[in-house]
Amino acid sequence: MxxxxxxxxxxxxxxxxxxxxxxxxxxxxxxxxxxxxxAACRFLKEHCGFDMLTDLSGIDNYGEEPRFAVAYHLYSxxxxxxxxxxxxxxxxxxxxxxxAGVWSTADWHEREAYDMFGIRFAGHPNLKRILMWEGYxxxxxxxxxxxxxxxxxxxxxxxxxxxxxxxxxxxxPYFSGPGQRGTVSREPRQYDTAAEQADKLSSPNKAEPV
Amino acid sequence: MATQREMEIIDSAxxxxxxxxxxxxxxxxxxxxxxxxxxxxxxxxxxxELDGEVITDLTTDIGYLHRGDxxxxxxxxxxxxxxxxxRLDYLSPLANNVAYAYAVEKLLGVTVPPRCxxxxxxxxxxxxxxxxxxxxxxxxxxxxxxxxxxxxxxEREKIYxxxxxxxxxxxxxxxxxxxxxxxxxxxxxxxxxxxxxxEIPAAIDETDKLLxxxxxxxxRTKDIGVLSRADAIDLGTTGPILRASGVDWDIRxxxxxxxxxxxxxxxxxxxxxxxxxxxxxxxxxxxxSVSILRQAIEKLPExxxxxxxxxxxxxxxxAVLTRMEELIxxxxxxxxxxxxxxxxxxxxxxxxxxxxxxxIVSKGGGTPHRLKIRGPSFVxxxxxxxxxVGHMVADLIxxxxxxxxxxxxxxx
Amino acid sequence: xxxxxxxAVDLRAESRDVVxxxxxxxxxxxxxxSCWPMPMGLACCAIELMATGASRFDISRFGAEVMRFSPRQxxxxxxxxxxxxxxxxxxxxxxxxxxxxxxxxxMGACASTGGxxxxxxxxxxxxxxxxxDVYISGCPPRPEALLEALMALQRQIEHEKSxxxxxxxxxxxxxxxxxxxxxxxxxx
Numbered sequence: 001m002x003x004x005x006x007x008x009x010x011x012x013x014x015x016x017x018x019x020x021x022x023x024x025x026x027x028x029x030x031x032x033x034x035x036x037x038x039a040a041c042r043f044l045k046e047h048c049g050f051d052m053l054t055d056l057s058g059i060d061n062y063g064e065e066p067r068f069a070v071a072y073h074l075y076s077x078x079x080x081x082x083x084x085x086x087x088x089x090x091x092x093x094x095x096x097x098x099x100a101g102v103w104s105t106a107d108w109h110e111r112e113a114y115d116m117f118g119i120r121f122a123g124h125p126n127l128k129r130i131l132m133w134e135g136y137x138x139x140x141x142x143x144x145x146x147x148x149x150x151x152x153x154x155x156x157x158x159x160x161x162x163x164x165x166x167x168x169x170x171x172x173p174y175f176s177g178p179g180q181r182g183t184v185s186r187e188p189r190q191y192d193t194a195a196e197q198a199d200k201l202s203s204p205n206k207a208e209p210v
Numbered sequence: 211m212a213t214q215r216e217m218e219i220i221d222s223a224x225x226x227x228x229x230x231x232x233x234x235x236x237x238x239x240x241x242x243x244x245x246x247x248x249x250x251x252x253x254x255x256x257x258x259e260l261d262g263e264v265i266t267d268l269t270t271d272i273g274y275l276h277r278g279d280x281x282x283x284x285x286x287x288x289x290x291x292x293x294x295x296x297r298l299d300y301l302s303p304l305a306n307n308v309a310y311a312y313a314v315e316k317l318l319g320v321t322v323p324p325r326c327x328x329x330x331x332x333x334x335x336x337x338x339x340x341x342x343x344x345x346x347x348x349x350x351x352x353x354x355x356x357x358x359x360x361x362x363x364x365e366r367e368k369i370y371x372x373x374x375x376x377x378x379x380x381x382x383x384x385x386x387x388x389x390x391x392x393x394x395x396x397x398x399x400x401x402x403x404x405x406x407x408x409e410i411p412a413a414i415d416e417t418d419k420l421l422x423x424x425x426x427x428x429x430r431t432k433d434i435g436v437l438s439r440a441d442a443i444d445l446g447t448t449g450p451i452l453r454a455s456g457v458d459w460d461i462r463x464x465x466x467x468x469x470x471x472x473x474x475x476x477x478x479x480x481x482x483x484x485x486x487x488x489x490x491x492x493x494x495x496x497x498x499s500v501s502i503l504r505q506a507i508e509k510l511p512e513x514x515x516x517x518x519x520x521x522x523x524x525x526x527x528x529a530v531l532t533r534m535e536e537l538i539x540x541x542x543x544x545x546x547x548x549x550x551x552x553x554x555x556x557x558x559x560x561x562x563x564x565x566x567x568x569x570i571v572s573k574g575g576g577t578p579h580r581l582k583i584r585g586p587s588f589v590x591x592x593x594x595x596x597x598x599v600g601h602m603v604a605d606l607i608x609x610x611x612x613x614x615x616x617x618x619x620x621x622x
Numbered sequence: 623x624x625x626x627x628x629x630a631v632d633l634r635a636e637s638r639d640v641v642x643x644x645x646x647x648x649x650x651x652x653x654x655x656s657c658w659p660m661p662m663g664l665a666c667c668a669i670e671l672m673a674t675g676a677s678r679f680d681i682s683r684f685g686a687e688v689m690r691f692s693p694r695q696x697x698x699x700x701x702x703x704x705x706x707x708x709x710x711x712x713x714x715x716x717x718x719x720x721x722x723x724x725x726x727x728x729m730g731a732c733a734s735t736g737g738x739x740x741x742x743x744x745x746x747x748x749x750x751x752x753x754x755d756v757y758i759s760g761c762p763p764r765p766e767a768l769l770e771a772l773m774a775l776q777r778q779i780e781h782e783k784s785x786x787x788x789x790x791x792x793x794x795x796x797x798x799x800x801x802x803x804x805x806x807x808x809x810x
Contacts, residue, residue, distance in 0.1 A: 024553045025316055051443050055556065057569055057582035071569065073556055073584075077443065077457065080464050084556065105446030108592050116280075131273035131621060132743070133708045140281055140742050147278070147285055149742025155708055245712055246662065248691035253664055253709055274709040275665055278741030293738065300666035344669075363676035370673075382666065382761060618665055 001079035003028035006048045013043050029084040037087050038097040041072065045102055050074040050083065053099070056109035058117040062143030067091040068119055072099070089119060098124040116141035238266060243606075245274045251348065251610060252617030256594070263602045268595045272588075276621040283581035287547025288314045288388050291581070296382040298583065298619040301344050302337030302562045303383050304373065306619075309559035311386035312467055313568035317555045318388070318548065320522060326390050326515040327469035332403070332506045333376075333385060334468070334559070335499040339410065340369045341562035341614075342492040342499075349489065349611030350421060353430050358420055365413045368406050375399050388548055389523040390516030403507050407500055414496050422490070431485035435597040435609035438483060445596065446589045449564025450495065451613060454480035454487035461560035472509070473502050485612035492614070495562075522548050547576020556584075563587055563616060585619035645785050653697070653723065654779040655685040657772070660696035660720065662713060664703030667730035667762040671702045674765035684772050693719040698775070699752075700768075704732035705745045717752045723787070725779070727771050728754045731761045756806045763808075771808040778806065 007021035007028050017033035018040065032040050044050040055073040068089040075082045087096050098121035100106045110121045111130040118139040121127055129136060133155035138145055244255035253274035259267035279298070283291050295310040296303035308330045315322065322330075347362035370380040376399055377383040377392065385392055421427045437447070442455035452459060460477040462470040478494035480487030516523040524543055525536035542549075552574045558567035564586025571580040590613055597609050659681075661671055674681045681687050690696040693716045705713055717726070728748055731737035734757040736746030748754065755778065756771045763771075 025319065025555050027555065029554070053446055054558070054565070055567055055569060055582065055584040057580070057584075059571055059580045061579075071554075071571075071582075073567075073569065077459055082556070084554075103446065104441075104444045105589055105592060108588065112588075129273075131276040133273070138742075140278065143284075145281075145742070147281055147741055155711055245709060246691070246716060248689075252668070274706065274712070275704065276706055276708065276743050277704055277739045278743045282739065282741055297666055300669060360677050363673060364678065367673070367676070367678045380762075380764065381669065 001048060001076065001081060003081050003083045006044065006050070006076075006081070006083055009048055010040055010044060013047075014040055027082065027084060029086060031086045031088060034087045034089060034096045037072070037085065038099055038102065040085060041074070041099045041102045044074055044083070049076045049078045051077055053103040053105050053109075054082065056099075056106055056113065058113035058119050058141070060117055060141060060143050065090070068094050068117060070096060070113060070119060094119045095122055096120075097122050098127075100124055115139070118142070241603075245271075251615060254591075254610075254615075254617060254620075256606070258603065258606070260603065263604075265598050265601055265603065265606060268598050268606075270591060270594055272591065272617070273621055275617040279622040280581055280583060283578055285577065287576045288550070288578065289543070289547065292386065293382065293384045296384055298585065298622065299341070299561060299563055299566065299587070299616050300381070300618045301616055302341035303381055304333035304377075304385060305337035305341075305559065305561045306566060307383060307386040308334050308468065309557070309561060309566045310568055311388055312559060313555065313557035313570055314388045314548075314550070315517075316557045317550050317553065317570050317572055318522060319551070320389060320517050320519065322390055322517055323514050324469065324511045325394075325513045328506050328510050329391060329395055329515065330386065330468045331470065331473070332395075332503060333383075334561075335502045335506070336369055336372060338499045338562045339496050339503075340366055342496045343369075345492055345562075345611075345614035346417060346421070346489065349608070349614070350427070352607050352611045353427065355421065355424075355427065358417055361413065361416060361420075365410060368409070372399070372402055372406060375402055387516075387523070389519060390514075394515045400507055400510075403503065407504055407507075410500055411497070414493065414500075418493055422493070428486065430605070430608050431489060431612065433482070434485045434601060434605045435612060436482060436484045437593055437597050441596055442483065442593070445593045447564065447593050448586050448589065449561070450488050450491045451564065451590055451593065453478065454491045455483035456481055461558060461565060467557075467559065473505050475502050485608045488612040488614075549576060550574065550578075558584065561586060563614060563619065564590055566619070583619070583622050585622055587613075587615035587617070587620040588622075591615050591620055646783060649784040650780050650782055653782075653784065654776040656688075657684075657686050657698040657725070657775070657779075658688045658690050658696045659686050659698045659700045660691065660693055660716070661689050662699055662701045662703075662716070664701070664705060664709065665732065667702035667733070670762040670765055671700060671729065671768065674768045679765035679769060681769065681772070684769065684776070686772060693717075694721065696720060697723065698725050698727065700727045700729050701733040701748045701754075702729040702762075704737060704739055705748050705751075706743045707745055708743070710745050710748075710751055713748065714751045723782075723784070725755045725775055726752055727756045727758065727768075727775065729758045729768060729771070730763055731759060733757075734759065737761060756808060758808045767808055771806070774806045774808055 004021065007030055010030065011018050014036055017036040019031035021028045021030045052075045053072065054075045057071050059069040059071060061067055061069060066088040068091065070087045072085040073082060089096060096119065098106065098110055100110060107125065108130060110124055111127060113119045114121065114127055115129040115131050116139060128134060132140065135156060137152055138150055239260045241258045241260055243258060245253040255271035255274065257269040257271060258265050279294050282294060292307060292310065295306040298306050343362040343366050347359040351359035373383055374380050375396060377385040437451065437455050439456045442452050442457060456479060458477060458479045463477055475498045478491045480491050520539045525539055529536040530540045550572045552572055554571040556567055556569045558565045566586055567584030569582040569584065570578050573579040594613065598606050661668065663671055673679060675687055675689060699717060699720060701713065728734045732739060733748050736744050745751065756775050758767050758771045760767055
């Protein structure tokens with residue numbers, strides 16, 4: 001099985017929606033329509049022995065139409081050959097079927113393509129940002145994004161995201177040092193009246209004057 | 211005071227059993243591990259869902275070392291990007307340099323002379339020994355065997371001396387150039403390498419003796435983190451992880467580059483795919499690397515190290531300062547970069563961590579349009595979930611050590 | 623140790639084992655010779671940090687081999703590597719969790735100024751988020767440079783007015799409360 005033979009079989013199997021294979025430096029590249037990519041990958045994996053997805057990357061051809069491309073590098077361990085598939089996507093409709101169901105490794109690669117380019121993958125189990133933080137508003141590898149970056153909010157801490165509550169300081173922090181009061185008089189919780197206790201519980205982190 | 215429920219149940223044995231079940235069905239805990247944690251693997255964050263000590267689910271959070279290498283590559287010439295490749299897998303910078311140089315040379319369609327290929331093999335194998343030494347050392351210090359860490363670091367210092375002799379820097383070498391090397395191997399390198407090759411097998415054997423039949427090490431790594439063959443292929447893992455899971459695949463044998471077809475070496479393949487197998491694969495790979503290095507330094511051919519093309523390789527300085535044509539070539543290469551033809555290539559090399567691939571899309575000119583770095587650690591880390599669920603937290607440490615990932619090439 | 627000049631050794635037979643010194647000297651001497659680093663090993667410089675802790679360069683000679691990964695138990699944060707914005711909040715929080723007195727070494731070009739990564743994701747120097755005492759240049763700096771930086775920091779700690787700082791409110795950040803000292807830059 002050579003890449004050319006595999007490309008030929010793919011063309012026969014899918015018919016339209018698959019471009020002519022192109023060769024450069026000994027590698028075969030085929031452009032596949034975006035609605036055919038999942039079927040193409042499944043066919044190549046099951047019938048041509050391309051059991052490994054080596055790489056999946058997004059490409060931004062800013063200024064050309066269609067703007068985005070997704071390149072899939074398939075590899076066959078049994079036949080020791082590789083094949084590249086490309087899907088071309090428009091800027092305002094950058095949606096393509098996910099191949100995470102075909103190879104599990106596509107999971108993170110597709111998340112990275114989404115993070116860096118904004119290309120969405122339909123049917124992806126967990127399409128979230130992976131390298132930048134959740135809530136980062138830009139897609140850095142797009143050509144119209146400058147290298148030095150654009151202003152963005154820093155990642156939300158767990159507190160801000162509401163996932164974590166700070167513990168109630170109850171009049172603390174209680175620290176030791178020369179010139180401080182003794183521990184008994186410093187942590188007066190047992191000597192607080194009910195009203196003082198309620199006050200401390202209701203307004204956390206109010207530091208006590210030393 | 212008995213609760214209403216207790217009073218409803220009359221049979222004491224049933225009540226006792228119920229009490230026991232209630233004890234065991236606790237809530238699950240979410241525990242955060244990292245990104246700053248005492249493991250020498252860098253800034254990885256793992257969110258564990260624990261039922262007691264057993265991991266029921268695991269989420270990996272990466273990106274804490276995402277430096278924007280791929281975006282930087284789009285703004286640099288091919289030669290200017292070489293120092294960035296050092297910092298990808300910073301445990302084996304020479305190997306990254308070699309892989310990147312071959313990728314760009316594939317795009318340009320040039321082949322380097324044999325002497326350069328042999329020296330690059332020496333670079334890659336030295337980097338492999340260095341990386342595996344640290345991998346085994348870090349794994350053992352995580353498991354508590356601190357002496358092994360110190361011994362492997364002593365050997366790595368010898369490799370650093372070699373790197374310094376070869377390139378001038380201890381470990382971020384930036385030694386290769388597109389079309390050749392920065393400079394030829396210095397005369398004192400070969401005797402230093404031979405001396406190192408005489409000393410290193412003893413060190414590998416010592417590490418072997420300390421760990422391979424050590425009861426504690428075996429208990430912590432045998433049958434821990436098993437990755438089946440099918441899973442390993444499906445998850446795209448490469449390198450020692452894939453070989454430990456039973457797949458006999460090594461790019462140096464499958465698609466030989468840099469003259470590897472002239473070398474006689476074996477590829478260790480594991481059977482079970484647990485942490486112990488991955489450790490054994492790395493130990494044996496080190497021994498095979500020593501053998502390859504011996505062959506390389508003995509059979510090193512004479513000749514030039516750079517491609518004879520003034521448009522790719524910088525001309526000699528003497529000529530640049532005196533003649534017009536060389537001055538122009540130097541000027542264009544340094545300012546505009548090497549003029550690559552439009553097209554796209556993918557080249558991958560067998561790095562110590564796995565398959566390091568560079569996917570270069572060129573639209574002509576001196577800078578790449580898109581440079582995608584297929585970091586092996588990025589792909590190998592996906593297997594963490596599969597390997598760890600069902601094990602205990604302490605086993606996770608063994609598994610992290612055995613995957614031997616590096617966040618530099620994971621996050622890029 | 624240079625605090626010898628501040629001591630008077632009583633050589634009379636009955637009190638031969640008495641050393642008289644200033645409290646500051648004693649405290650500073652103890653602090654400088656037992657700086658427990660918290661290795662914030664983010665990237666490649668972490669490998670040189672580990673090499674400094676290994677047997678060839680042996681940071682243990684300076685009392686700093688106890689690499690405490692818990693901020694509560696450490697004095698010296700060595701930021702070794704590139705700090706990216708995603709990690710910056712973590713570094714800052716760990717810095718704040720370290721108890722006083724604490725010092726910081728920015729190891730390497732990336733920690734000092736962002737290094738060669740002038741990109742969208744990288745903090746251009748960790749002195750944007752925490753106060754740095756010593757900057758080490760180099761990519762990565764040699765272990766000798768890290769040891770030189772540690773020694774320079776020790777020379778600085780030697781002259782701190784520790785007791786006076788103790789008497790002041792301990793929770794003021796050092797830059798705001800303590801006397802200002804210029805940062806030290808070490809060539810790596």
